[in-house]
Amino acid sequence: MSHFPGLFNYWIVIFLMMAGFYVVISQGNLVKKIIGLSLFQASAFILYISEANVDGGHVPILEEGITLYSNPLPHVLILTAIVVSVSTTAVGLALIVRIKETYGTVEEDELQEIDNAQDEADTPDQKQQIAEEKEI
Amino acid sequence: MNPLIWLPLTPLLVALTLPLCSRWPNLREGITLLGGLGLFLLSLTQYLSAEIPSELILATPLPGYPLLFRPEPLGIAFSLLVSFLWPITSLYAVGYMRGHKEKNQTRFYVFFALSIAVTQAIALSGNMLTLFLFYELLTLMTYPLVTHSGSEEAKKAGRTYLGILMSTSIMFLLLATVWSAQLAGTLEFTPGGIFPDTLTSLTLNTLLLLFVFGTAKAALMPFHGWLPQAMVAPVPVSALLHAVAVVKAGVFTLLKVVIYLFGSDLVAGLSAAEFVAYLAGFTLVTASLIALRKDNIKARLAYSTIGQLSYIILGTMIATHSSVVGSSMHMVTHAFGKITLFFCAGAILLATHKTKVSELDGCGKQIPVTIGLFTLAALSTIGLPPFAGMWSKWWLLQGTVETEHYLLTAALLLSSILNLAYLMEIPLRAFLKPAQTATPVYQEAPLLNRTAATVTTALCIILFLLPEQLFQHFSMLGGG
Amino acid sequence: MSLSLHLPVLVILLPLMASPLCILIDRARASWLITLIASLLSFYCSVLLLQQVQITGTISYELGGWQPPWGIEYRIDLLSAFMLILVTGLATLVLLFARYSVEQEISKLRIVPFYATLLLAIAGLTGICVSGDVFNVFVFLEISSIASYTLISMGRDRRALNAAFKYLVMGTIGATFILIGIGFLYMHTGTLNMQDLAGRLPALYDNRTIRAGFAFITVGIGLKLALFPLHLWLPNAYTYAPSVVSALLAATATKVAVYMLLRFLLNIFSLDFSLDAMPLDLILIALGSTAIISASLVAIFQVNLKRLLAYSSVAQLGYIALAIGLANHSGLTAAMLHIFNHALMKGALFLSLGAMVYKLGDAELHSSQGLIRHMPLTSVSILVGGLSLIGIPGTAGFISKWYMIQATLELGLWPLALIILAGSVLAVIYIWKIVESIFFQSPPSTVAVHEAPVSMIVPMAILAAANIYFGLNTHLTVDLADSASTLLVMGGGQ
Known part of the structure; x- marks a missing residue:
């Protein structure tokens, strides 16, 4: 267990990742799903930032007398990933708005019901049509 | 341009021209007939001339496995057979389709010509890949002919047709083909075979079974169900395609x-071949027994075809010199006999609108020519002199005796007796039995139909007079 | 000429830059034209690149002049060039087709954003193919994915929104898995450059972090390529997306995901590690076989043709997964051939359905009855695409099936050969259902429509003809796939 404190960040990562994933799966509300998704993505950011840390390393700003810096690259990478995450969330939320407009609900099970009803409305139509043709 | 290409190209061109003249039936049928005649003359002159090109590469879809045409004695015989029967069947079809007032006649002639083109390509195939390609195409091209009438029954038959032929060819024939390519590194048809000596007998046996069951067009039981179903097609289709081109393409593939x-030599020693030979023996007896119980004339003829095809398979699998010659010869002689039978069945339908054996009582006096031709063709199919069918059966019997498969000899003889029973019933009823009810006066079928049937019957007799030539031609195949 | 040195980046820049241009000009027709020209130019660049690669070997391009491994490297080998041709070529054909279809299916206000997004999707897909840097691959993947979510949601049916949302959730989880996996790799190797990674990873193959990273990446890509059972997003997305988008995504997006899988498994990791040391070969074979059989069975019962083809796509991706799982040279060749050939057939089929939707309003099976009478060319192109899907000899589909069966037999795995063949038989059933309806049913009397406009027919006909051409003349495809798979089997060292 001596690793435990040293790996504290990674435990957080795992906790956030699982929490986010759980929310995505278990919640029926689409907005909550998106929040879960963001949480899930955030865990990956912390993973990157944690691994950038170098023991005894200094903030990566050029300064005299300092030879050991933390790795700046993951920070830069994760900036990009954050942009990706933000745009995903934005697109997701925009979709939710349009779903609310057309369906009138953002609950997954209700949406499924409406869709199923529509699917069924499509199919018996055909069966009827086929039956009619046979009669002819 | 390589003259070989013209053999499949002629019917293909006919097929492409026909839709343009769908409004003028006379022109349309004239083109079909001319094309057929042209094809026959073309193939005849080519095969008779000494300068026949040895091969033609169409394309190379897979490195090392080109699409290749390469005529050899068996292919030449098949190609000639089909090109000879096409114009005759077209002649018959004109009479039949008009007499029967069928719909979509242009589509019919187009797909008919396409099927002939594909069959020519099968006959010329120089390797297994080419053969497989055109084998599949033939299924697709004949499908619209089977479902021609468009009725529910025809559609159902079409599904069975496609289902059995396609699934067996994809599951078994394609597998066998790829596997052969893997084992031998080539698929070219080479006298003496392509497989290296190192293969185990298990491999070879499995491979042979895959080939046999993959070729459902040969209608070996248990994959024979498509053939009786295909009889919903118009009579000319049953006559040329399902008594000659398609089914013969099946046994041709096996040969x-x-x-x-x-x-x-290799096949003669395989236990799988022996198994298939006995399965064929079983098929030919069973099919004859079923034929005996069928009242519908076309269904009876279909089961008769299944039986006769098994003669060929049996001879092929015994693989002695005389049995292979007998098989190849049977491919030709049975074609003339069976096509005549179908022609006559169609003529009976046209003349009397009857499709059942039991309805034919007493009509022989009214349509003596049709029933008479039927009788002659039936005798040829049974294998009696003076008809061509006798020679092929003779060599087949000899093959079974040589290899001491006396059980198969017995099966062949038994089946011949059954043939006699189920085929001769028709003329006997027609000529000898009195009509059950007062029947209206029937006219003979149109002249076109009778002419076609007469020509094919004549061929049965002519081939009887040429046993030497036939034997010599097919002896070139070697074997045993 | 100096411009030819910049081809690797031009391929991406052209669609990327054209996208804001569309928004700026803000005219429907003009944006279509811009999109078409951009993708055409991008295709031209891809062709030039392929020629260059064939002559000089792998091209390395330093983005912004920073040398790898510090800077981002674009690296184009045969496989990348092959994929570029596929993506940009199909995009061009689909766009040629798009004009009328989009005008009808997308509301007027959204046409310009639609094309702008489409360009972004194309840019993302091409970016994945050229990038030699794993993080860059992730970024391009997300560019193309986010664009695809948007494009799918523009479908006419409101169910498109729901489908797009589901795709978004699953796609983002997949992408984050990839991101985490890349993080693990970086943690131990300190590099993101593919070449560098390939050099440093072999020493670390026993490391647990590396193995975890490998697993995360594989599952993430599996989600993106709709590997069974991670395919749940695909059927609805393809069914309700606008026709043009279905065609583009079916033909290219999943293929690019397969490309990523190949890159990661075989270039960055090595064949021995991915498919031997890790049990991935078995997993791919098992999932692939299940996909082939189950998805084909489901396809048989579909009455919406787009959904039918979507399930068929899942099955076809199963073929590709299976072929990769065979882990030998011919298996990889078969996989790559099938990537290309499947793009051709699905392209032809989805475009034909697009034409059908344009004229008839939907792609239901019962609407297709007697289609041959009204739209003979569309019907024939559906037939050709369908035959190719079955693998009838003489079509492109046959060639890839042939190589696949040969690859299974080489390993003596004949039950897999039987599964592949059984998949073909199932394809006969679901394709024939369509063919029977189109060619042998009488059309409903109310319908009186004519053939689609020429600009739709031409790309459709080109794709249908390509299905036959590449079934008879395979010099180009087989040679390319063969040499590309030789490179892959050898591992990263080129």
């Missing part, structure tokens, strides 16, 4: 595989 991929 090619046995002679040129395995080599008959």
